[in-house]
Amino acid sequence: MSTIHEDSVVIDTLQHSNWDRERFEQLREGGLTAVHVTLAIWENTRQALQNVAGWYRWLREHGDLIALVQSADDIERAKREGRTGVILGFQNCSPFEDDLAMVEIFHRLGIRIAQVTYNIQNHVGSSCYEPVDSGLSRFGRNVVAEMNRLGMVVDLSHAGERTTLDSIEHSARPVAVTHANPLAFQQHPRNKSDEVLRKLAARGGILGCSPYPHVFGEGHSSAAEWADAVAYAADLMGPEHVGVGTDSSFNWPDEYLTWIRNGTWTFTADGGASLTGETGWPTWPEFYSSPADFPNLTQALLDRGFSDAETSGIMGGNWLRFFREGFEPAQ
């Protein structure tokens, strides 16, 4: 039995579960070195502060299992200490409101990744669901520049095509797609075109591939198929530009799904990532039903023919390299 999973730095660049001790134990069970968690979907500045403070409390209360990550060194320390590093992030720039100064405030509070927008057009840019994507706004360019200055990673996962391409171009530093799949693997608005993936890689960016049913494809169910998505991206981008971003979202009631889809922006039920209108959480594939299943992902990559080094890179080494530069302040 290969020890490649145990020996590797294993990083998941998106999990947004309803956290409790059992969920933190699953991270350890899955051998996760670090996980990017979500502190804002629709929250404004004030509301996001409460989520930050809530994570500080969890980090104190479950310090035997999890540890705060503010730098790549913190990820390596977590590996040595047998804890799972927690990278604090936003899935929306809503906590910045229209105030450029809030980027530095949240950076100082520990936020290291922010997605330009969640499911709608905001001050910064457009989501992949907007009928017209006008690209990165003037404020958006300022936000990207400020994130570049501070060392906060720009995440384009839910962004529309033009906003994504604009951000890749305007960012002075590599950007990330923390959780999506190649569009050619699965047609879905959230997945990324070949053009985006090529330009992302050309600028040093990484795609985190996801088994989340809506973007993985309802017709896909096997670990081998997930490895196909990874292989497609690796062929196009180079294996060093591919990682894992599961978009894990466990332990939530269906009402929470309604909230993250509708927020306060619509009074009519929005489908979000569901293109077929069902309202509940989708059923995860059997090979990935919780973060404890992470070794299955490593095995799927090895079975697909990735070398040990490539597999180790995709499972976390690539993100570690990316974060080592991305979490440092600009020179």
Add this chain to the structure above:
Amino acid sequence: MSTIHEDSVVIDTLQHSNWDRERFEQLREGGLTAVHVTLAIWENTRQALQNVAGWYRWLREHGDLIALVQSADDIERAKREGRTGVILGFQNCSPFEDDLAMVEIFHRLGIRIAQVTYNIQNHVGSSCYEPVDSGLSRFGRNVVAEMNRLGMVVDLSHAGERTTLDSIEHSARPVAVTHANPLAFQQHPRNKSDEVLRKLAARGGILGCSPYPHVFGEGHSSAAEWADAVAYAADLMGPEHVGVGTDSSFNWPDEYLTWIRNGTWTFTADGGASLTGETGWPTWPEFYSSPADFPNLTQALLDRGFSDAETSGIMGGNWLRFFREGFEPAQ
């Protein structure tokens, strides 16, 4: 000519001026090693964040003159580097709103001192102007305990007598009166009774004596009289429990004084610290018309007969010792 001023760590535990480069240059001219500045008078959480971010910007733009202080070591570094350390503080717990978690948020953002209340009764306690002071509230006790845990200094300068005594008693760590005078030296609601000063010192606290006209006394105008106030406190508390807190507030229009007095709590003009009803800023005594005059304070203490060691302690050494313990997290 004595070099005691130049050789000492010089600390002023309150200045709330309308800051600009000229004001920062005056700090250097006065030989100030560190100054406690005010980021909130009436501000709520969201508004206080903007003030924090504004100071981050000033610290970047005027980094040749000022430097952020988060520990006693930072004060000593400022002394070595010939810059003035800036200790970020609140004159009100209003930025915490009624949310205990905000104490940690602002501590992490760099806030190291918070006054329990400004001029009114709030969630935490009562000011010295309230007809009935009910003391430290249940939320107030939680806030004090959280500040104790984190290493944020409790400031009782504007607090009422009962709130002050309650805070001294309930705080597990020494507390401070950053800017006031002995009541016996000058009758004013803001000044502190002998009982308060004795109990403050008995618990390791410090009083910062102020030449601010309203609390210094309109009839007092000389540096020798300011040294009398210090001497009274030193006799009562011991010279190691006395420091300087000027309450400097320069470069503001009169409209700002109206704002800090009235906030949003009254539609009728409130006199604030003025007991005689005048509405403009008071005239500062000739010996202290800006922080550039700080050497006059040192000289006044020497002239009053304080030893070099006592003078150096009162001018800043005492506060440095206090902050070395007070800014550390609880064991």
